[in-house]
Amino acid sequence: MAKRIAIVGYGNWASTIAKVVGENVQRYAEFDSHVAMWVRPKDINGRTLTDIINEFHENVVYLPSIKLPTNVVAYSCIKDTVKNADILIFATPHQMVQDVCTSIKDHVQSEAVGISLIKGIATKPDGSASAVSDEIRNHLNIDVSVLMGANLANEIAAGEFAEATVGCIHPEHGDMFQRMFDTDNFRINVVRDVYTVEMCGALKNIVACAVGFAEGLRLGSNSKAALIRLGMHEMIKFVETFYPGSDLKTFFESCGLADLIATCSGGRNMKVCRELVQSDKELHEIEKELLKGQSAQGPPTASEIYGILSDVGLEEAFPIFTVVHRICTRQVSPMELVKCLQNHSTHQTVQNRDDASSNSSGVSLE
């Protein structure tokens, strides 16, 4: 029987992926061409967004001016969206995962498989942090893969080129996801390192915050390149520490290197963090002014990662992740970022320095 696909989410990225998948499933007998998409029935001048999408095939709120294929059908009820699905695509903000999973828990087919497109860290009710895919796995008791990459949604929706990485344990699911997502202009590579792929998607937002601070401090290109490089080192070290067994090559996939570069070239995290350095305002005020109600993912991710690190006493082993959290929460001055560059733990120690003329900044060389 042809596999039915449901998309849990209706924002910019969810709508973009609905377009990609909606077009792609028509190429394969393997998939049912009907793609269900959960769309909360938000009121738009007296009509619901759900109805508007089904009549005009356009998400006028989150992906305006882009036609969705007519086989993508919006559902107001999240339970109806998922109940017949063999494949669930999760593309909500990470703050919603908990609630979404609770709502659909009793309606998901036991044999269904999931794939998470959510970049971030889930916070459990007890306040502890975990991978979003674990959150979904634990709630729904299904296999969950992930898709991450350098994926600015609007470019993909406009048909421009992008790549992405699918992290998937079972090779047969990997092949299926590749057929679901891969097009000439959206190239998918599949790797088995699920957590590496997922953590790259979350952690790169912290590095983008550091680059935003660097811009606010007017540091040069060498410093920004060093921050991205050292940030990548901390991403690798984090995965090696908390999800051992990763393959270094995965960091060279789109989910790693490419997404890190794209995110550090612009976007919300950079904008908010640049402004944080240049004003006295608190983060939430800056977000309100600059992002019109949207939020940057970097600062909450930095906070969640800081929680994980401090639970095991590893804050100092991840100096950039830690300093980003401390700067975001105004615990330390943004200038601490420069000391973090100078003294980063990956720098090799100079041997036999008989340093009479010690430096003026007083920074120790370990």
Place this chain on the structure above:
Amino acid sequence: MAKRIAIVGYGNWASTIAKVVGENVQRYAEFDSHVAMWVRPKDINGRTLTDIINEFHENVVYLPSIKLPTNVVAYSCIKDTVKNADILIFATPHQMVQDVCTSIKDHVQSEAVGISLIKGIATKPDGSASAVSDEIRNHLNIDVSVLMGANLANEIAAGEFAEATVGCIHPEHGDMFQRMFDTDNFRINVVRDVYTVEMCGALKNIVACAVGFAEGLRLGSNSKAALIRLGMHEMIKFVETFYPGSDLKTFFESCGLADLIATCSGGRNMKVCRELVQSDKELHEIEKELLKGQSAQGPPTASEIYGILSDVGLEEAFPIFTVVHRICTRQVSPMELVKCLQNHSTHQTVQNRDDASSNSSGVSLE
């Protein structure tokens, strides 16, 4: 006896490194504080640049407004510069290496060691290409290490933060080079992968050309991130093919990831290649207009690498390197870059595609 250092080169980067090394040697009894620097006696309003540097301690042509330490002494004669040196720092344009080595060949001490800061590929008299360090090694019969990284010279000269990577086979030389170059704001990591470090420094310029073309074509952020990622893949593959035994970790050092990112965020290669897409002019005309007599290193490097690849029939295995050369020389349209993204050899093949509705661009999926 304290080791004497000579700098072969007098441009922007050579002068910057003269400042770093000139200051640093004063911290260690191991080094003679007199640092010799070869400066061709260019005429500046009736005086030579050599004399001006020795009187005013400023390279008014190539590094204006930056004071050099007084222990850096300029020499007009290249033979006099090197004859007493225990350590030779090479920092000329790569086109000059051949001539420089021929001039100093009979004057270099047999026990001297060299370190090359030259990013590029050397062209031998027979037209074949080789690593610059090999060129120096073969001419002078001395050990040659390399120093590469995300190193915009003017930022370093101004005392801003940067990192660099030294590639050095002998650990005792590595420690010595670290003492020579490492400061709080210029952090040096030493690795043993000499050729990997050196090739990164040359090859990243080709990737920057590709990103310049992408800008000229107005491709999006996803495409540019993919180009940088795929460019890094080709850098790794090139080193694995021609200099086997490299360590994947070296590509995460400043010479790899950081320099690639910094170079692809701006600079001459990007500027020239962006313009090449948007005008009908030939490369040399564009360079004349935009760079005021200077040249971009990416196009000649792409040509030299293309020569190496085509000698062994590997052009198609390095699609970005190859297409950059072909676009630079106007053999193919810049739009070939998009096909190169879509069909890059690192993309996994989609299994079991029963593709009835084939795409309009007619690009094969292998």
